[in-house]
Amino acid sequence: MDEADRLRADKPARRVVKTSRWLLLRNRENVPDEQVVRLEELLAANKALLTVYLLKDDLKSLWRYRSEAWARKAWRSWKRRALRSGLEPLRVFVRRIEPYLAGILAHCRWPLGTNLVEGINNKIKVIKRVAYGYRDDAYFFLKIRAAFPGLR
Structure with missing residues (x-):
């Protein structure tokens, strides 16, 4: 919180951080060459910003694991580092992510991407629109299963 209080008091520094939001959200490999120095x-x-930036990159690596045990180990390691950072927003983030x-x-x-999940959801919506005449839920779910024969 000391860092946040300092930024509230220091208007120019606050403006620099606010105008750099999209730069900070980009993946490091996607930062244009002319903005690397600025980043x-x-x-x-800003030490707190550096800590969060590095932890952000580490957390993204969680999606690359194919073994649940290794991913869980990586999560525990990341969580330990986030909690040890002493940054309250990171502690709140850990508490919010933990249930998921x-x-x-x-x-x-x-490893389903959101594109496949969105496609499945849209297909189910279409089946639901057509399903207004169905008498029971069992038949509705049977139609959904029939629409996706390869997914069980």
Whole structure:
């Protein structure tokens, strides 16, 4: 919180951080060459920002694991570092993410992208629109299963 209080008091520094939002959200490999120096200066000027930036990159690696056990180990390591950072927003983030950990780790077994899930959801919506005449839920779910024969 000391860093946030300092930024509230220091208007020019606050403006620099606010105008750099999209730069900070980009993957490091996607930062244009002309903005790399600006990113490095920004991270060097703010220790808390550097910590969060590095932890962000580490957390993204969680999606690359194919073994749930290794992903869980990586999560525990990341969580320990986030909590040790002493940054309250990171502690809040860890508490909010923890209930969803089972779903995140399920990505190791079933690495479905959002594009496939959205496609399935849209197909189910179409079946639901047609299903207004169906008399029971069992038939509705049977139609959904029939629409996706390869998914069980």
